[in-house]
Amino acid sequence: MSSLTGETLLSLLNALQVPSTASLELLQTHRPLSRPSQLPSSVSKWITRLNSSVSSRDPLACDLAAEVVRQDEEGYAAAQCGKAWMGACLGALNFEREVVHPAMGKLAVGCTKQIERLQKETSVLPVLTAMRNLLLSSPAVFRPTANTLRPILYNMLLSGPEVFRLPAADLLSVLHFTSGKAGAPAAWSIEMKDALGGVSSSIAALTADAWEEEPMRAPAFPAPASFPTPPMDPLARTATSVAGVEGYIEACVALLTAPANRPVPIPLAQVISVALRLLALSLDSPMAPHISPAHRAALLSSLPRLWNAGVLLLASAVTVCGDHVLPHLGAILEHTVYLLEHIPATMTESRLRLLHLHSLLLEQYPAAVLPLEYTQRLLKFALGVMGSVMEQKQPTISAVKKGKKRARGQEDALIGGLEGRAPKPVSEEAANVVLAALDMTPRLHRAPLLPASHLTLSLRLHVSMYLTLPSRTASFVSPTSLPKLISAVTRALEGATALSLSGTARDIRTLLLSILPPTSTTDLLLHPALPPMSRPAPPLAQLQFIQESEEERKLRRELGYSNGDDEDEDEDNDMVVDEPAVKRVNVQSVTMQKVSPLEAVAQSVSAEVLTVPTPALKTAPGAPVPFGSVPPVASTPAAPAPVVASVPFGSTPAPAPVPASAPVETPAPATASVAEASSTPAVPFMSTPSSRPASSSSALDLPPPAADVAMAVDEEDDDDEAIPELDSGSSDEDGDDDDDE
Numbered sequence: 001m002s003s004l005t006g007e008t009l010l011s012l013l014n015a016l017q018v019p020s021t022a023s024l025e026l027l028q029t030h031r032p033l034s035r036p037s038q039l040p041s042s043v044s045k046w047i048t049r050l051n052s053s054v055s056s057r058d059p060l061a062c063d064l065a066a067e068v069v070r071q072d073e074e075g076y077a078a079a080q081c082g083k084a085w086m087g088a089c090l091g092a093l094n095f096e097r098e099v100v101h102p103a104m105g106k107l108a109v110g111c112t113k114q115i116e117r118l119q120k121e122t123s124v125l126p127v128l129t130a131m132r133n134l135l136l137s138s139p140a141v142f143r144p145t146a147n148t149l150r151p152i153l154y155n156m157l158l159s160g161p162e163v164f165r166l167p168a169a170d171l172l173s174v175l176h177f178t179s180g181k182a183g184a185p186a187a188w189s190i191e192m193k194d195a196l197g198g199v200s201s202s203i204a205a206l207t208a209d210a211w212e213e214e215p216m217r218a219p220a221f222p223a224p225a226s227f228p229t230p231p232m233d234p235l236a237r238t239a240t241s242v243a244g245v246e247g248y249i250e251a252c253v254a255l256l257t258a259p260a261n262r263p264v265p266i267p268l269a270q271v272i273s274v275a276l277r278l279l280a281l282s283l284d285s286p287m288a289p290h291i292s293p294a295h296r297a298a299l300l301s302s303l304p305r306l307w308n309a310g311v312l313l314l315a316s317a318v319t320v321c322g323d324h325v326l327p328h329l330g331a332i333l334e335h336t337v338y339l340l341e342h343i344p345a346t347m348t349e350s351r352l353r354l355l356h357l358h359s360l361l362l363e364q365y366p367a368a369v370l371p372l373e374y375t376q377r378l379l380k381f382a383l384g385v386m387g388s389v390m391e392q393k394q395p396t397i398s399a400v401k402k403g404k405k406r407a408r409g410q411e412d413a414l415i416g417g418l419e420g421r422a423p424k425p426v427s428e429e430a431a432n433v434v435l436a437a438l439d440m441t442p443r444l445h446r447a448p449l450l451p452a453s454h455l456t457l458s459l460r461l462h463v464s465m466y467l468t469l470p471s472r473t474a475s476f477v478s479p480t481s482l483p484k485l486i487s488a489v490t491r492a493l494e495g496a497t498a499l500s501l502s503g504t505a506r507d508i509r510t511l512l513l514s515i516l517p518p519t520s521t522t523d524l525l526l527h528p529a530l531p532p533m534s535r536p537a538p539p540l541a542q543l544q545f546i547q548e549s550e551e552e553r554k555l556r557r558e559l560g561y562s563n564g565d566d567e568d569e570d571e572d573n574d575m576v577v578d579e580p581a582v583k584r585v586n587v588q589s590v591t592m593q594k595v596s597p598l599e600a601v602a603q604s605v606s607a608e609v610l611t612v613p614t615p616a617l618k619t620a621p622g623a624p625v626p627f628g629s630v631p632p633v634a635s636t637p638a639a640p641a642p643v644v645a646s647v648p649f650g651s652t653p654a655p656a657p658v659p660a661s662a663p664v665e666t667p668a669p670a671t672a673s674v675a676e677a678s679s680t681p682a683v684p685f686m687s688t689p690s691s692r693p694a695s696s697s698s699a700l701d702l703p704p705p706a707a708d709v710a711m712a713v714d715e716e717d718d719d720d721e722a723i724p725e726l727d728s729g730s731s732d733e734d735g736d737d738d739d740d741e
Contacts, residue, residue, distance in 0.1 A: 006032050006035075006038060006039045006040075007039070007040055009026065009030055009032035010032060010039055010040060010042060010043055010046065012026060013026065013027075013032070013046055014042065014045070014046055018046070018049045018050055018053055018061070018064075019050070019053050019058055019060040019061040019063075019064045020060070021060070023064060024060070024063060024064050024067065027064065027067050027068065027071065028067060031071050033068055033071045033072055033077070034071050034072070034073050035073065035074065036072060036074055036076035036077065037074055037076065044080070047068070047077055047080060047081060050064060050065055050068070050081075051065075051080075051081045051084060051085075054081070054084060054085060054089065055084060062089045063089075065077075065081075065085050065089045066085075066089040066090060069082075069085060069089065069090065100138075101138065101141075104134070104138045104141040105141055107134060107141075108131075108134070108141050108142045108144075108145050109145065111127055111130070111131040111134070112131075112145045112148055112149060114127045115127055115128065115131070115149065115152060116148070116152055119152055119155065119156055119160065119164075120160070122161075122163065124164070125163070125164070125167055128164075128167040128168060128170070128171050129167055129170075131171060132167075132170055132171045132174055135171075135174055135175075135177065135178070136174060136177065136259075139174075139177035139178050140178070140180075142175075142178050143178040143179075146175050146178045149171070149172075149175065150172070150175060150226075151226050153168045153169075153171060153172045154172070154224075154226045154247075154251075155226075156168040157169060157172070157247035157248070157250060157251060158228065158243060158244050158247045158248075159243065165246070165247060165250045166250065166254075168250075169250040169251050169253070169254035170254055170258075172191070172251055172254065172255075173191075173251070173254035173255045173257075173258035174258055174259075175187075175191070176188040176191055177261075181261050181262065184260065184261060184262060184264075185260070185262050185263065185264045185265065188255065188258075188260065188264045189264060189265050189267075191251075191255055192252065192255050192264075192266070192267065193221045193267065194221075194224035194226075195224075195248050195251040195252045195255060196220075196221045196248075196252060196267065196270050196271065196274055197220065197221035197222050197223045197224055197227075198223060198224055198227055198244060198247075198248035198251075199244075199245055199248040199249060199252065199274050200220035200221060200223075200274060200277075201222075201223035201227055201244075202241045202242075202244035202245045202248060203241070203245060203274075203277055203278065205230040205237055205240075205241045205244075206237070206238060206241035206242065206245070206299075206302075207281075208237075209288060209291070210234070210287060210288055210291050210295065210299055211281060211285055211286070211287060211288075211299065212285065212286045212287075212288075213277065213280070213281075214277075214280050216273050216277065217269065217272065217273040217276060217331065218269040218270050218272070218273040219270075220270070220273070220274075221267075221270060227244075228240070228244075234291065234292070234295040234298075235294060235295060235298055238295070238298045238299060238302060239298070242302045242305055242306065245278070245305075245306060245309050246305060246309050249309040249310075249312060249313050252271070252274075252313055252316075253312055253313060253316045256271075256316045256317065256320045257316060257319075257320065266320070266321060268317065268321055268324055268325070268328075269328075271313065271317050272314070272317065272325070272328045272331070272332065274310075274313065275310045275311075275313040275314045275317070276310070276331060276332070276335050277310075278306045278307065278309055278310030278313075279307060279310040279311070279314075279335045279336060279339055280335055281303060281306055282303070282338075282339055282342060283300065283303065283342070283344075284342065287299070304347060304349065304350050307339065307350050307353070307354075308349075308350065308353055311336075311353045311354060311356075311357050314332060314336075314357060315356075315357055315360055318360060318361060318364055319360070319364070322364065325364075326365070326369070329361075329365065329369070329370070330371060332361075333361075333370065333371065333374040334374075336354060336357060336358065337358075337374050337377050337378060337381075339354065340354045340355070340358070340378075340381060341377065341381055345388075348427075348429040348430060348432070348433050349429070351385075351433050352429075352432055352433050352436055355382075355433065355436035355437060355440060356436055358378060358440055359436065359439055359440045359443070362440065362443035362444070363443070366446070367443055367444060367446045367447040367448075367450075368446075368447065368448050370447070372447065372449045372450070375444055375447045375449075375450060376450070376451070376454060378440065378444055379441065379444045379450070379454055379458060380454070380555070380558075380559065381437075382437040382438075382440055382441050382444070383441075383457065383458055383461055383559055384559050384560065385433055385434055385437045386434055386437055386438065386441075386461060386465065387461075387559065387560060387561060388426065388430060388433075388434060389426055389430075389431070389434050389465070389469070389472075389475070389476075389485065390464070390465065390468065425474070425475055425476055425477050426475055426476050426477065426481065427477050427478075428476075428477055428478040428481055431476060431477075431478065431481035431484070431485065432481075434485060435481075435484055435485060435488055438485065438488035438489060438492055439488060441458060441462070441492055442491070442492045442495040442496070444458075445458065445495070445496060445499060446499070451551065452549075452551075453549055453551035453552040453554075453555050454555060455499075456508070456549070456552055457552050457555055457556055457559075459493075459496055459508055459512075461561070462489055462492050462493055462496065463493070463511070463512070463515070465485075465489050466486070466489045466490065466493060466515065467515070469482065469485055469486050469489065470486065490516065490517075493512055493516055494516060494519060494522065496508075496512060497509055497512045497513060497516070497522060
């Protein structure tokens, strides 16, 4: 602060010569004119003297006046002498209509001739920009040259270099001002219809006898008079049509964003229809089979340019028209979401533009307005894209092909590089796609009907990215990609702390508050009136490992994410040994009651049918035996049934003797015949045991099943109490037991 008062400083300025270097140094050092209202009235006399010096074009006076204007916080000096000082002292343009207007006609004609002569040269770019500014200031002067400029500008849009499109479209969008205030809206409407008609005609020429288009949503406008005739050659027609689409789209966008003195009628239905026609063309669109491979390749290579043009037109319509687009929002999302899901991951530019378009839609319209189906699909796509920057886990040994040798030492990296499995750093384009997805997900979280599984999985993935991205500095090609991703994830998690929708329980919010740095957003979530909790908060690990629902697990697996539990489960499934298909014994519940020996044997054998080795019987020598038929049984008495002692439940029955493999001859009674032996009914296993002696039974010896023996042994090991001693198996004791029964 200066020790001199304002009155003293003003007296010194009046005493000095104006202008002088001493006055300039005094102003710069003490700044006395910062508050002119606090100075005496003699300050106006000093400003008048300074204005006289500025009018005489004195350079030192101009510097002194510029310093006065910069110091004057109240605008006192600028209000008095600003008109003269702005151009002379501050370098500002001073447009005086009465001076410039007589020369505007010559300027309009001269600029038009320059554009006509230099329309293929880059030196015409500043002429286009200057002519647009002059036309906005004096549109009536350019009225005679408007009809000459229009075909030149369309020629530059359709066949000129790409750098000419934006300046030419900007100049074309303001030509309607030459029709006056009353006729400007009608002239703008004609320009818009011509541009939309040019886009429709270019699309029709592109898809003629090649692509099968879907029906148009609105009738197309006719082609303008300046529309060139497409060539007959398919390759030349494809290139010309794509250039025409891009040029006319630039004109439409410039007309939508150009200033207007009065409201203009926008053909919104035709605008949306043209944009959706471009987005409906995809890699899956059916093509005519008779076109040449070169023509097919040219059409497929032009798809990204067509998609970019359609996205640009849609974004401009949404920005300009606002809520008027709501009736068409369902059709727009139907095309854009489908195209976003089916574009290959290598087309990063097209993916990035579509993600920006959906972010614009979510910014213009709340998530509650969008249909739930498209909200879920957009969130699933965003989560799938975000996984590209996560750590890619190598497949486990159990997941690789069986019998494949594992590389040892440092050979794994070499083999992985040769096979294309080596990890690659994330490119800048791919990081930009992930960044666009991270900017879109916070808006999708606010959808009121979003399933809890989708929201919870999204929050888990954001937390994982927030915790793992700082350690992956070497995984990105561009050094600026990682800080952008970290800040985007942080913003998304800060927005998630304020969510009050389903799926965000208190534990998730507590986890987010524990890992995020303190900010103004998180400080608002802590209630100042409530006292702190008397008990300690749960540990971070307990909050992080929240139980995963079945829906969230299915969604996570669908998107390709895995955790440790999935790997353990896959390893367990891979370690299962394929056992031979053997029918197991059906263990049925048995009541604690006394079971007869034959009944026990019948129950054990009836559970499964085993192949019993039939003892070889002696047949007549030389008797032919047909293949597949049962050999005739000799007239032999039935082998005695095994004598089984009656034992309590849970004990092991005595094993029956296994018949020898060698044939044994047994004398047969004379009265027995083969027919009688074959006609004798066999006692079924599940029938009630008869009171006849066991020796008269005609059933063959059947060994007990191995499964029953093993089960019985296990039961014997488990139950060591009250195991009776087995007798020698004499027939007398067995008969006594039968009598007791």
